[in-house]
Amino acid sequence: MRKEFAAWMETYALENQDVIFLTGDLGFMALENVQAAMGTRFVNAGVSEQNMISLAAGMAQQGLKPFCYSIAPFIVFRPAEQIRLDVGLHNMNVKIVGNGGGYGYGIMGATHHALEDLAVLSSFPNLRCFVPYSNEDVKSVCQAMSAYAGSAYLRLGFGAAPVGVDAAQAYAPVRRLTAGHAVTVVGIGPVLLNALAACSALNLSADVFAISELPVSDWGTALAESAARTHKVLVVEEHVQRGGLGEHVAHWLLTRGVHVKWAHAFARGYPNQRYGSQAYHQQLSGLDAESLQAVLRELTHG
Amino acid sequence: MENSNLSQIRRECATTILGLYHRAHAGHIGPSLSCLEILIDLHFKRMRPEDVCILSKGHAAVGLYTVLAKSGRLDPQELDTYYKDGTRLAAHPPCSREIPAIPFGTGSLGHGLSLAAGIAFSQRYTGRSFQVYCVLSDGDCNEGSTWEAALFAGHHALTNLTVVVDANGLQGFGATCDVCGLEPLEEKWRSFGFEVQVAKHGNVFADLDAAHQAAACAAQKSNRPQCIIARTIKGHGVSYMENKMEWHYLPMSETQYQQAVQETEAHA
Numbered sequence: 053m054r055k056e057f058a059a060w061m062e063t064y065a066l067e068n069q070d071v072i073f074l075t076g077d078l079g080f081m082a083l084e085n086v087q088a089a090m091g092t093r094f095v096n097a098g099v100s101e102q103n104m105i106s107l108a109a110g111m112a113q114q115g116l117k118p119f120c121y122s123i124a125p126f127i128v129f130r131p132a133e134q135i136r137l138d139v140g141l142h143n144m145n146v147k148i149v150g151n152g153g154g155y156g157y158g159i160m161g162a163t164h165h166a167l168e169d170l171a172v173l174s175s176f177p178n179l180r181c182f183v184p185y186s187n188e189d190v191k192s193v194c195q196a197m198s199a200y201a202g203s204a205y206l207r208l209g210f211g212a213a214p215v216g217v218d219a220a221q222a223y224a225p226v227r228r229l230t231a232g233h234a235v236t237v238v239g240i241g242p243v244l245l246n247a248l249a250a251c252s253a254l255n256l257s258a259d260v261f262a263i264s265e266l267p268v269s270d271w272g273t274a275l276a277e278s279a280a281r282t283h284k285v286l287v288v289e290e291h292v293q294r295g296g297l298g299e300h301v302a303h304w305l306l307t308r309g310v311h312v313k314w315a316h317a318f319a320r321g322y323p324n325q326r327y328g329s330q331a332y333h334q335q336l337s338g339l340d341a342e343s344l345q346a347v348l349r350e351l352t353h354g
Numbered sequence: 355m356e357n358s359n360l361s362q363i364r365r366e367c368a369t370t371i372l373g374l375y376h377r378a379h380a381g382h383i384g385p386s387l388s389c390l391e392i393l394i395d396l397h398f399k400r401m402r403p404e405d406v407c408i409l410s411k412g413h414a415a416v417g418l419y420t421v422l423a424k425s426g427r428l429d430p431q432e433l434d435t436y437y438k439d440g441t442r443l444a445a446h447p448p449c450s451r452e453i454p455a456i457p458f459g460t461g462s463l464g465h466g467l468s469l470a471a472g473i474a475f476s477q478r479y480t481g482r483s484f485q486v487y488c489v490l491s492d493g494d495c496n497e498g499s500t501w502e503a504a505l506f507a508g509h510h511a512l513t514n515l516t517v518v519v520d521a522n523g524l525q526g527f528g529a530t531c532d533v534c535g536l537e538p539l540e541e542k543w544r545s546f547g548f549e550v551q552v553a554k555h556g557n558v559f560a561d562l563d564a565a566h567q568a569a570a571c572a573a574q575k576s577n578r579p580q581c582i583i584a585r586t587i588k589g590h591g592v593s594y595m596e597n598k599m600e601w602h603y604l605p606m607s608e609t610q611y612q613q614a615v616q617e618t619e620a621h622a
Contacts, residue, residue, distance in 0.1 A: 092478070098502075098506065103505075106499070109469060110468065110470065110475070110476065111472045113469075113473060114476035114480055116480070133465075134499070137449065138458065141449040142449050
């Protein structure tokens with residue numbers, strides 16, 4: 053998604069001269085086009101994420117539109133207080149971009165994974181977290197995020213284009229990707245593509261929803277109606293169980309009085325203290341397509 | 355403004371500050387009195403209307419509120435709401451962006467210099483021209499983020515940024531030299547690319563003025579950000595508070611309050 057983001061950023065920055073791009077010394081083989089297009093508006097702030105975030109808040113206070121970029125774990129956790137106080141509490145128009153959410157950086161190891169970012173940031177005042185589910189989805193999510201003149205986080209991952217899904221669908225925080233009647237599947241980020249693949253392999257009539265924003269600013273009615281109809285919900289996220297999409301969906305359904313048979317596939321950390329590719333970690337957490345097939349079989353036939 | 359006038363303002367501000375703390379039965383008196391001259395110097399003598407001040411040591415909020423009120427930047431009547439339920443003026447500056455003279459709420463140390471650097475750096479893109487002042491404490495200088503910001507300010511030659519370190523030698527739970535020594539502080543800031551001047555008596559207006567003038571003059575030639583190290587006295591002007599760490603926290607008794615007011619009004 054980084055390539056798609058860089059392409060969108062280049063255009064957006066050329067159209068908006070008040071946009072400043074700050075990077076925490078990352079972006080090799082990815083952001084060169086943004087750097088070339090933006091000139092002096094592209095600033096390498098060095099490996100100092102805390103300073104970069106507050107610096108951006110100061111720039112936003114002056115009416116500029118700063119974007120802060122690093123890999124997801126570095127841009128979220130080190131400067132968490134700066135995000136909470138200087139950006140969130142002041143509702144500054146600062147966009148925070150984290151690449152490689154979840155297990156995205158695979159074999160780089162645990163220090164490079166971001167499994168709790170959405171829990172942390174979605175709980176902060178005024179912070180809206182945006183998460184595209186595929187490469188093709190990056191542009192519309194970025195457009196939605198940039199249209200919001202407040203504090204936001206963009207979690208980028210690695211996702212191919214799903215088959216049989218309308219990639220040109222207009223942005224909404226809750227979007228139906230495929231319609232079905234047997235089960236409701238709700239996911240955030242590209243791990244949702246594993247769920248789509250699982251449904252396809254099972255030839256399952258699944259009502260699949262992509263959630264692209266936490267907290268969800270507008271739930272619409274389709275998801276609750278779907279859950280009330282199927283009475284079976286699977287939530288999929290490459291994020292820890294606590295504070296992620298599962299809790300948001302469960303709370304929403306409970307407040308709507310919708311009771312369902314529930315399954316939740318989430319990141320389980322490092323259960324064997326071994327490291328590998330993103331696919332390896334997804335498998336250990338039961339987030340790969342094959343594991344999700346088993347979950348769906350149990351949910352629909354159990 | 356003449357230093358004698360500033361001294362009169364100082365007396366009035368200190369009396370107001372003591373009254374606010376006493377009525378609220380609140381602490382943080384020492385930090386407010388430590389940087390009072392720094393804040394008066396900035397708001398009455400140095401800052402133009404377009405200039406910005408970030409109080410990184412947010413625990414000296416009462417000092418800031420009082421100086422803003424006395425200098426016409428805050429309704430003086432609002433001071434009466436300090437520390438009360440429903441106030442905008444809590445023990446640390448508000449994050450609500452409602453008071454233009456307080457662009458950022460502070461209170462957790464180590465944020466102010468990055469915020470100030472961001473505001474100063476913005477001028478490269480907005481074309482505006484004004485000076486950004488940032489008041490730091492000893493504790494602020496413990497924070498890694500302060501030094502990240504110092505690196506950035508030095509590297510980018512933010513000549514429109516002036517740091518004033520309220521170096522009173524005390525911090526949250528001990529003397530700075532015992533907790534985590536900062537010396538040689540002057541050399542540290544200089545090595546980070548700042549034009550550094552020391553106000554040997556940081557509670558004396560003439561010393562502050564001389565340091566600011568010398569730093570500004572040098573920075574014009576060197577294109578460096580400025581740093582004034584003000585060697586101050588925590589609890590300055592109240593004999594039993596001076597250089598006492600406990601006056602970071604303690605509220606005054608009635609007797610202590612009366613003595614503090616007397617000493618303040620007699621202060622030269």
